[in-house]
Amino acid sequence: MNADALRGHMDALLLSVVEHEPLHGYAIIEALRERSGGALDVPTGTVYPALRRLERAGLLAGEWASDGGRRRRTYRLTDAGRKALAGERSAWRSFTTAIGRVLDPLR
Amino acid sequence: MNADALRGHMDALLLSVVEHEPLHGYAIIEALRERSGGALDVPTGTVYPALRRLERAGLLAGEWASDGGRRRRTYRLTDAGRKALAGERSAWRSFTTAIGRVLDPLR
DNA sequence: TGCCTACATGTAGACAGCCTACATATAGAA
């Protein structure tokens, strides 16, 4: 998976993966890998800053928790995040339609 | 159309649009707009440098021509470009499948 | 005890490519 291809789609992925259950960063990375069938293996240096960015933007709400001695920051979708996710899904459909038409004009 | 979303997919678009007929930059921009149903309106500051980049990479071959007093640089797909385009199409399918699975896990 | 792996978060700096804004020039219509 080319890194540049992810540009501009990371937000949608992150919001989507915490849609139904709050998750912490490490679990988000695993969820992305599993749900994509192994195609997405996003490095920590991408995910953690992106989560903070989405939190600053008010789309995610983060909270510290601890499991034994391990600290975790768990993120849940805010109402604004839920709206943003709907917009991202819509944008994704428009995007794939537009690119698809250029790459496969016969279909 | 968000600018970042195009990242890493521009090459596929440009190669695809000159697949069956050589075109010059300005015509490529129009072709992208038409074939995408108006969704793609790529600025000249994106296209011209990208075409030069693809030419340097050996995927496109450019040639100057003139229509009256107007100079045009017409690009055609090279053999390497044709192979690259096949790879880009394959990568696009993998990409959309992976992202799609994350965004719509039920389907 | 020491070592390794998995779990867990984070930062600094590099890199690449798309963008805005600007510059230049011809052709043709109003």
Add this chain to the structure above:
DNA sequence: TTCTATATGTAGGCTGTCTACATGTAGGCA
């Protein structure tokens, strides 16, 4: 003459993803 469409190109900015590094806990195993 002025405006729009045609046509190409550069300079510099922006930003998000990446690599590489730093830190620490938990638990298994020899």
